[in-house]
Amino acid sequence: MFKQTTKTLRGIGHRFIDRIWRLGTAARFVWRILRRSSDNPLRLIGLTVREMYATGVLSLVIILVSALFVGMVLALQGYNTLQRYGSSEAAGVLVALSLVRELGPVVTALLFAGRAGTAITAEIGLMKTTEQLSAMEMMAVNPIARVIAPRFWAGVISMPLLAAMFSMVGVLGGYLVAVPLLGIDHGAFWSQMQTSVDFRADIVNGVIKSFVFGIACTIIALFEGYDAPPTAEGVSRATTRTVVNSSLAVLGLDFALTSFMISV
């Protein structure tokens, strides 16, 4: 009994120390990215733009299609509830506020983690497995500066842009359902939205959220790939961890940021 308890406690302690160790390694990893980002700024810009295609542009389809459906569902649900209180014209406001404040940044980040995040982890993990990163080191080229930093900045820049596009297309989806399909007045839909959505409190806060989510998702994806054991199983586990950890980080950060924004 005593032996079993000691073994369990030792296991918990070992896991805890391991987590702290990984956290420290991740913090050092981020520091190295930031330091190496100033090595050759002009080249970094060129590489970042190239990576933005892979990270941002290739994620557009899934983000925009999802946004359209999310907006349409929001309009349907909003209309269904609001008409009981005789304020179905406010469906536009509901769609816009839900998207700009919450669903835009959160759903985009979750989709980003699933689409771009996993691609980044798998790519970096495979580069490690196939010794491409070692080859770069042996060519006196720093992989952090050449491979990791451009992907980091590409992710950080792409996320807010994707979230903004998500919100825009979502509103359009809501409009397509609310106005032509459900018969809400075109003018009421837009004017109520215009008067109720505040630039500072809603839009800027949404952008801040998506920026923070972008940093979190990209760092997790990059670190998991860079830290992955160089085996097929290692890369597969790292890819899974990217999705799980990014999703949890996004939802946790969303709560923290929302609490902070509401209290300010």
Place this chain on the structure above:
Amino acid sequence: MTENIVEINNLSFGYGSRRLHKGINMKFPRGKVVAIMGGSGSGKTTLLRLIGGQLKPTHGEVKVTGQIVHKQDRPGMYALRRKMGMLFQFGALFTDLSVYDNVAFPMREHTNLPESMIRDLVLMKLNAVGLRGAHKLMPAELSGGMARRVALARAIALDPSIIMYDEPFAGLDPISMGVIVNLIRNLNDVLGATSIVVTHDVHEAFSFVDYVYFVADGVVAAEGTPEELHASQLPFVHQFVHGDVDGPVPFHYAAPDYRQDLLRAAHV
């Protein structure tokens, strides 16, 4: 007297509690092709990584052109690595770049040459390995032997004074093997470089190298020219050179008594 480009002095290294090298001494003279041979897991590839400064020895030192590798700071280490070229076991080509861009990569990173000159140099390097016509292909479109040759062209892109080869013959057909053997020898002689070849392919290695080190149990078990080692009566060298199944290097991994193991299984 020939100058030693690389020297390994009393080098020890291990992973965790496992000691892989226990006081290794080796010398690699300028202009020579030297093979490091030994069984799987004897730490041959690790020796290349120690020479390249990717790993730090626990004791002893590796000197490259007179400089102690592990005592270099990052810029110093990178300056040393610019004198080295390394061919990885499976090429390690950048899969998102074409053959041309793979070979151009070190030139673009370390020189300010105009693109027109880089083009000429890349085509010259590819021509040297017989793949000028494949410059537009992607790594996924290459066979194993071709990928190895492209990686070789990339390794010599900056005309290094040391070229390291990690298992250059692994998984190659006899024709590709012959091509790689000729390339290693010819490129070494043309560039005036020093080549370090890690391999366990005795037949191929003995046909073109100048000197051989055998590594076993963490030490240099034997050394000499291919002729000397071929005639050697040392049990380890004899077993390795002639491919005997059993000898000083046992066929069986350390295990408890066979009969007892089987009887124990019957009781489970």
